[in-house]
Amino acid sequence: MDLHELRKHAAALRFTPQDPVRWLAPKELARTAVKVGLAAVFADYADKREIQGALEAGLLRAPLSDPGAEEIWIDFAADLGDGFEATGSVASALAADRQTVTRQTATRPDEGPAEGPDDGSDEGPGRGSLSLPRASLLVLGGDQVYPVASTTAYEDRMKGPYRAALPSAPDPPLMVVLPGNHDWYDGLTAFLRIFAQGRRIGGWQTGQTRSYFAVKLPQRWWLVGLDSQLDSYFDDPQRRYFESCLTPRLLPGDSVIVCSAEPTWVKSEEESNAFNSLHWFDRNVIRTRFDRATGRREDTGASIRLWLTGDAHHYARYAERLPEDPPGSDGALPPDPRRRQMVTCGLGGAFLAATHRLPKVLPLPPAGSRMREKDGPPVPFALAQQTYPDEKESRSLVRGIAKPWSRCWLPRRNPGFAVLAAVLHMVLVLVVGCGFALATGSRNPVDAVRTADPEDLTGLLCASAALFVLPFVAGWGRGLLPGRRLRPPSGRGTAVLFQLAVAVAALAVTVVSARPVPPSWNGVWVLLMLLAVAAVLGALLGSQLFALWVLWTDRGVVAEWQMSGQSIDDHKGFLRMHIAPDGTLTLFPLALDATCRDWHLAEVANARTAWVRPVPARPPAVRLIEEPVVIARTPRP
Structure with missing residues (x-):
């Protein structure tokens, strides 16, 4: 048994x-x-x-x-x-x-x-x-x-x-x-x-x-x-x-x-x-x-x-x-x-x-x-x-x-972490959405999603890509200095930028997904769609980027999570x-x-x-x- x-x-x-x-x-x-x-x-x-x-x-x-x-x-x-x-x-x-x-x-x-x-x-x-x-x-x-x-x-x-x-x-x-x-x-x-x-x-x-x-x-x-x-x-x-x-x-x-x-x-x-x-x-x-x-x-x-x-x-x-x-x-x-x-x-x-x-x-x-x-x-x-x-x-x-x-993949081995990442990104995407609404002159994130045009969508995608690439550019830039070596990005700032990249990507996906929604629909449905996309991407992509950040860290408590997070028995x-x-x-x-x-x-x-x-x-x-x-x-x- x-x-x-x-x-x-x-x-x-x-x-x-x-x-x-x-x-x-x-x-x-x-x-x-x-x-x-x-x-x-x-x-x-x-x-x-x-x-x-x-x-x-x-x-x-x-x-x-x-x-x-x-x-x-x-x-x-x-x-x-x-x-x-x-x-x-x-x-x-x-x-x-x-x-x-x-x-x-x-x-x-x-x-x-x-x-x-x-x-x-x-x-x-x-x-x-x-x-x-x-x-x-x-x-x-x-x-x-x-x-x-x-x-x-x-x-x-x-x-x-x-x-x-x-x-x-x-x-x-x-x-x-x-x-x-x-x-x-x-x-x-x-x-x-x-x-x-x-x-x-x-x-x-x-x-x-x-x-x-x-x-x-x-x-x-x-x-x-x-x-x-x-x-x-x-x-x-x-x-x-x-x-x-x-x-x-x-x-x-x-x-x-x-x-x-x-x-x-x-x-x-x-x-x-x-x-x-x-x-x-x-x-x-x-x-x-x-x-x-x-x-x-x-x-x-x-x-x-x-x-x-x-x-x-x-x-x-x-x-x-x-x-x-x-x-x-x-x-x-x-x-x-x-x-x-x-x-x-x-x-x-x-x-x-x-x-x-x-x-x-x-x-x-x-x-x-x-x-x-x-x-x-x-x-x-x-x-x-x-x-x-x-x-x-x-x-x-x-x-x-x-x-x-792998059966030891971070969200698979730690389902609670995936839930935490989903909740975190639901909150984070609302914060990012408010910033997007201010940038586009909308009253709230729902209106910003509904009225976004292709240029706004392109801006979101570019912002998400930039947030993801920035840690690599900074890390590789330091690696070009005398006495330094090229190394993957690490540090707390990298973890924050990765999660912001996922939140912005979730907002962009919602913009695309909301296009077929009739204007007569209540804004609550768009908000629920935004939260659902944020939860799914946060649980999967957010967890994956967090796992990569842990993997690329080579010292300290975070480096120990590489194995403790897998609970290899x-x-x-x-x-x-x-x-x-x-x-x-x-x-x-x-x-x-x-x-x-x-x-x-x-x-x-x-x-x-x-x-x-x-x-x-x-x-x-x-x-x-x-x-x-x-x-x-x-x-x-």
């Missing part, structure tokens, strides 16, 4: 399966704007992290079933609480006892041999498949619900799908959760109630008591989750938690995985101070600690080997350049376990994001950072060649928002990791190219009640995005 049929069984499912959020629908734009404003107030005046200092908090250990285990499997998923089909597909893959994963068909020549782990597979690197066991630790990296946090939204978009994917387990995996900006939009109220009270979510067991955590892993590895709270600083209770629960326990040779809510290392290209908080944490909590006996800071001998995040809904990995790498080397860096890695994997369920604009090299911390104490010179991290989606596919996918034949994934008995960490970036859209119901019985859960009729195929990445443990002094 499809999503519509599943909703009919909401009472038996104990949650209501949801459609993906239509981010450019007027309702969502307005509601999200209000919540963002309220969140800013919370961030400045009602920071719940300060209150969390009163809650007991300690060190977590994993796996729960065997804290003394010599190895562990870990899953990382982020940005998951959106439409049911995508979220449920990822949750089902996470919950499978064993996951069969298709490997790449061949290893790229520039990469050298794949450094595959001892995973029990009989296949050689670069071919065949792997069979990976379910993880005993699940890390959710932020934005567990969209568009804004609430108890009902968590139940329908996150808890319900995950409880259905894994109703129970004889050895419950530990679930630790970071809040993202969407979790923060209610000030963390619902987040703390759901994830910080030791409750189970299906077969997963929560254990944290705050919005941040530290987990002791086998083989002297540590997992740290940071709550940077809407780009803010580290609050004092959080700092004291890590300085008391983590830093004193770090020994020379210990290795740390740090999870944060957003990839500030990527943002540092445009905002030189974006990485400051994470760099401060690395220097002052992981690598050094304060010795009260001497009054000085001393080295711990530990280091961060892997940075993990979501927020950007794609997969991208940055690898550290080593001193012996040739100057100017980029994503073709050969595999080397000594490299530190920075990974973004926000494929848990929300709309897919583009990758073709990612910077190729990131010097961290940037030279322009205003930190008083920082590492120098900056350490360069290079973007790996394989992203998901890859660069070519990313460029192709963004164009879907402006393709009328295929191309999902997560990261599975393995800490082996020898202390090496192996990353398996996994992709679900297509999500499940056909489900059947299965009964679940427990001691108290019986209920049903949706199960994929055919589990989505899972494949490796790139060959497994091996990270060595911090070398001992």
